[in-house]
Amino acid sequence: MCVSEWLLRWHQANALTAAGAHAQAGPIRDRYLELPFTRYDQLGNSLQLMDQAAAQIEASDLEQGCHTITSAWSLLPDELRIGQAPRRVFEIIDNLRPIHAAAKPTAEVREILRASMVDSGR
Secondary structure, three states, X not given: OOHHHHHHHHHHHHHHHHXXXXXXXXXXXXXXXXXXXXXXXXXXXXXXXXXXXXXXXXXXXXXXXXXXXXXXXXXXXXHHOOOHXXXXXXXXXXXXXXXXXXXXXXXXXXXXXXXXXXXXXX
């Protein structure tokens, strides 16, 4: 395994998720998460888990998707909870169908993000 496969799989899975091709992104994301370099990439892992959450929500599993988001968020140290990570979470929850946007799991995700951003002074 080399770094190029690791980068390739990350970008493939991310691009497919962004295009809404969740079924195709899943196996590539799984492969990325198996690769050894992944253990050193906290932000990359969290973003891939957030992409997985988007797929779960798209498949009408809001509760699991929100759980995956909060799990991914909890893996991030404070210094990585800026920029791309919160943008991705808000991108996911801001694009929910109205019935999901008002649901309890979504409110819990928003509260976790709000609390962690206030606690860190952001």
